[in-house]
Amino acid sequence: MERTDVLVVGGGGTGTGIVRDLAMRGLDTTLVDRGGLGSGTTGRSHGLLHSGARYAEADATGARECIAENEILREIAGECIAETGGLFVQLDADDPAYFDAKRDACREHGIPAEELTPAEAQDEVPDLTDDVERALSVPDGVIYPSRLVAATAADARAHGARILPDAPVTDLLIEDDAVVGAAVDHEVGEIRADHVVNATGAWADQLGSMAGVDLDMKPTRGVMIGVEYSDLGPVLNRCRPPDDGDIVVPHGEQVVLGTTSVAVEDPDDYEQAEWEVERTVEECAAMLPSVADAEQTRTYWGVRPLYGPEEDELGDERGISRGFFVVDHADRDGLDGFTSVVGGKLTTHRLMAEAAVDHIAERLGVDAACRTAEEQLTAHDDPDRLDALVEEFDAAGPADADVVGRR
Ligand SMILES: Cc1cc2nc3c(=O)[nH]c(=O)nc-3n(C[C@H](O)[C@H](O)[C@H](O)COP(=O)(O)OP(=O)(O)OC[C@H]3O[C@@H](n4cnc5c(N)ncnc54)[C@H](O)[C@@H]3O)c2cc1C
Missing domain, CATH: 3.50.50.60 (FAD/NAD(P)-binding domain)
Incomplete structure (x- = not known):
């Protein structure tokens, strides 16, 4: 013993x-x-090193924690992370007021956030959709x-x-x-x-x-799909309230598309639905059209360890x-x-x-x-x-x- x-x-x-x-x-x-x-x-996660921008307008504490830990991991974690930067892209279907609120909240919480024109955003990501209205450049990164x-x-x-x-x-x-x-x-x-x-x-x-x-616990599952796509550069985030298929994470020769959020009963035994894959690819392709037809290299699901007692009154996962x-x-x-x-x-x-x-x-x-x-x-x-x-x-x-x- x-x-x-x-x-x-x-x-x-x-x-x-x-x-x-x-x-x-x-x-x-x-x-x-x-x-x-x-x-x-x-x-089995998406591996985004959050800058906090994703949470900035809705969760000040979470946003401040993320930017502080993002800076610490850059100092201590070396090759366990990649400092890629990230863009929040507003497409023509997206609410401009949401973009403004996120930009202002980032600045309030100490998250560096620079507004880019469509031309500047496409300069960073040449394959970015022509539907882009503007983008916000933030210090997102990638975790391995x-x-x-x-x-x-x-x-x-x-x-x-x-x-x-x-x-x-x-x-x-x-x-x-x-x-x-x-x-x-x-x-x-x-x-x-x-x-x-x-x-x-x-x-x-x-x-x-x-x-x-x-x-x-109130676990939720999410799907990620690896596809072939070289040298994306920054993480791409859709600038709209969190939804399915709004993040593309760069990995050198590939990108990882994600994700969904569906409640599961048992983290060892849950459905892996084809609609999640299709919807995630379709939504990510709204930002980066060429991923729609790119070769898919792997598909995997992960389960978020969400703590139930904090569930909000809406009951939305x-x-x-x-x-x-x-x-x-x-x-x-x-x-x-x-x-x-x-x-x-x-x-x-x-x-x-x-x-x-x-x-x-x-x-x-x-x-x-x-x-x-x-x-x-x-x-x-x-x-x-x-x-x-x-x-x-x-x-x-x-x-x-x-x-x-x-x-
Ligand atoms: C789809 C998805 C996307 C995500 N994307 C991101 C992201 O981009 N960026 C980010 O920062 N976070 C992300 N997250 C959240 C993040 O991945 C998790 O919050 C985090 O990894 C949880 O780590 P953990 O150590 O608490 O849990 P886990 O990594 O699940 O570790 C728990 C461990 O406990 C072990 N265990 C269970 N039962 C036993 C037992 N009886 N005996 C011994 N061991 C046991 C398991 O084997 C497991 O290894 C994502 C999560 C999901 C699901």
Whole structure:
């Protein structure tokens, strides 16, 4: 039987961010994932490094978090990201007042935003539709999720953490109204811990149910389609209220089109509908017409780990907060030693981890400060080493399959 200060369950962006932060603050910590690192939503996301512009007019907190974390990741994450820039394009069917509101909100929240004429936008993206009325240039970028989780885990390990992919938790150990560890399959056995973190994203209810707590997650699925298209340059975002098929993410020789938002009951078993693919391609082609007939290289779905209690009154899944939540089950459910960290975005994973570890450190009486924003990730500047880490942690996923390991 193993013993650790903190056991982190889930090796996506959130869990790897948490284990790195814990280890850097001097805590003994172990991370387990039922599969490879990033094999949940992280490795199946769209991989947009948000500037915050997407949220600017509707969610000031989310927008400010994104621009701050975007700037931090540019400093610490090296070849785990690509600094492509991004455009929000207003087409002739789109409401000009929405564009104005987004531009003004970006500037209010400290997101650099330069308005471009159609000619200037087409100068950046020659294949952009002639329906473009104007564009907003913002510091969006691209995340390669498999490299990010592998580098973050490797950094945690360099600070003393144990990282165990292929280690599914089958039960939580409970004694005297406290979670005291987990039973882990695949010959790992029991791991006892002073604190257990539920960083299982869309699976948070499944893990929570092992301790008798209900997080009321409201996961939604979305499709992404990789197509052949070289040298797009910036990320393309449709400048209209969030809808299906409004983002094109550049990946060198390909672009990734996305996405949709449909509620699912079970993150392991959901419909993958052809209409989602067709609609996403059609909508993205409204911005970049040549993707309509481009060769499709891969299609994959991911499931957003949305936290249900924040659902807005409209009951629209797109209205569910993209913010994150640190849920202390001692306060909420009378269960000590157990914290869930849910919601959020890959762009803000480091901040989520900082908030969670601030909370856990306080519970454990540790007062070391967070340093994850100041120190660069292991191998951040070496794509070959990063790709070797991806292999070692079994972190390859569809989101960046056309880039990672292809050198
Ligand atoms: C369609 C789509 C597009 C997105 N696009 C973007 C984007 O462009 N930019 C952005 O910033 N964010 C984006 N997101 C959001 C982002 O991907 C997620 O918020 C983030 O990756 C969630 O990370 P996580 O670590 O919380 O969850 P996950 O990555 O799902 O990690 C949870 C882990 O827990 C593990 N696990 C589950 N149960 C167990 C168990 N019993 N034992 C052990 N391990 C277990 C799983 O294997 C998994 O690896 C997108 C999401 C979706 C669905």
